[in-house]
Amino acid sequence: MEAESQASHRSTLSKSRHSETELTDTQPTTPLEDFKSYSQLVHKIAQVMGLQVQLPTTSDSCKFFGHLNKSKPPQLKMAFIPSMLDREKxxxxxxxxxPLIPRRSDNLYKxxxxxxxxxxxxPLPNSVIVDANQNRGRSHSNTTPSNKEARKLDLIGRRHYSLASFSLRALNYLxxxxxxxxxxxxxxxxxxxLPEVHRLKAQASYSEVxxxxxxxxxxxxxxxxxxxxxLTTAIHLRRHAWLRTANITEDARNRIEDSPFDGEGLFATSTDASLDNIQKIRKAAKSYTYQGGTSQPASRPTPQTWRRPYTPVHQRTQSRYRPQYHQSPYHRTAQPQRQRQQQQSVR
Incomplete structure (x- = not known):
């Protein structure tokens, strides 16, 4: 009886220990709160895979603020994998x-x-800005701006959008x-x-996984x-490409570029309403401006010295009140001295 009681007591102790180890070992730490476990895990992975790791130089030995540093992200730096670096370069x-993502890779993450x-x-452009930006000679609508520089910015935005959408779809699968x-x-x-020693090791490995x-x-x-x-940066770049030639204020352009993206079109649904309000405000401001009525007195001209208008020499006419002096028929025009001497020698 005593042997049976001791065996039952041992079994209950083993079960209680098993339950305690399950509660402590099988429960993984929360990565959002415990940065220390994350740094330890990365350091262990680097040691196993043969990667160099740069440990933080600062120590948390401060008696006053040491407990606050435990909640900060680790300053651990791991070397980049050489094969990934070659693929990146x-x-x-x-x-x-x-080129963009290959079609074969893109088809894996639909x-x-x-x-x-x-x-x-x-996303297709869906605003009156698109209609105003098109060339007048084209009868069909175009999905790219008519301006050359804006068309280049729109192409860069499309590339960024393709890469971002591919990354999001691949992360969904991961x-x-x-x-x-x-x-x-x-x-x-x-x-x-399993024996208790091997069972504890298996539980530790399971918890680590x-x-x-x-x-x-x-x-x-x-x-x-x-x-x-x-992805939102690509949307912002494409909106800027369409709005860079629009005749609106800088504040309105920034508000339209920063409007929410609904996933259906390039511009938000409230863009046309905002542009309509801007147009109404402009018309109201022009209607209240002064148009030369009698309500505002005319400004006095600045005093200036009166000057006779300039008349070219070939257009000037001689006054009839001024006596005209005719040359005498006996008036001899002045001749050079050498020419007069030659004439006298001939005589």
Missing amino acids: EAWAKPSSN THGDSMDFLTKH CAMEAYTRHILTFPAFMDL LSLIDHQMITYLHLTDAASKQ
Whole structure:
């Protein structure tokens, strides 16, 4: 009886220890709050893969503010992977003529949905600014500005938009893959049959894998934020290309460029209404301006000294009141002295 009671007591202790280890070891740390675990994980990955890591030089040994530094992001710097760096430098040869994403790679990350067309197609210009920017000789509408410099800016914006949409679609697939990886990594039931030492090691490895998946998901969220900002930057650049030749004020141009993007068109739906209000304000301002009525007294002319208008010499006429002096028929024109001497010698 005593042996059975001791065995039951040992089994209950092992179960309690197993439950405690599950609560402590299997629960991964939250990457959003614990930056220390993130730096430790990156340092461990770099050591295993043979990458150099630059550790932070500052220490958190301050008695007053040391506990606040634990909540800051780590200053860890990991070396760039050489193969990725070589692939990145392939696009440095011709920055202005780099081709877009290959069609084969683009087909791997397709998406569908009623409101997901902005990830597969460029938003079309949808404002009166487009009609005002077109050439008068063209009978059909064009999707690019008529100005040469604006057309170049619009092309650069389209390239940025294509790259941003591809990044967002690829990140969507990566997040789904990581979620599926976490789903299939369930704690196997046969782990309970292992000895306690091996079971604890397996639980530690399992917890580390879950923590790695969580950190990868956080990294994907950071990349999603960056790709979204790149997409909105492309929209801003294309709007600027269309508005750079518009006859509106700088304040109105900035407000239209910074209007929200709804995913349906290049410009927001409120753009035409804003332009209509601007036109009404201009007409009202012109109607209230002074048009030369009697309500405002005329300004006095500045005093100036009166001068006789200039008349060219060949247009001047001799006054009839001034006596005219005729030359005498005996008047001899002046001749050079040498010519007179020659005439006298001949005589």
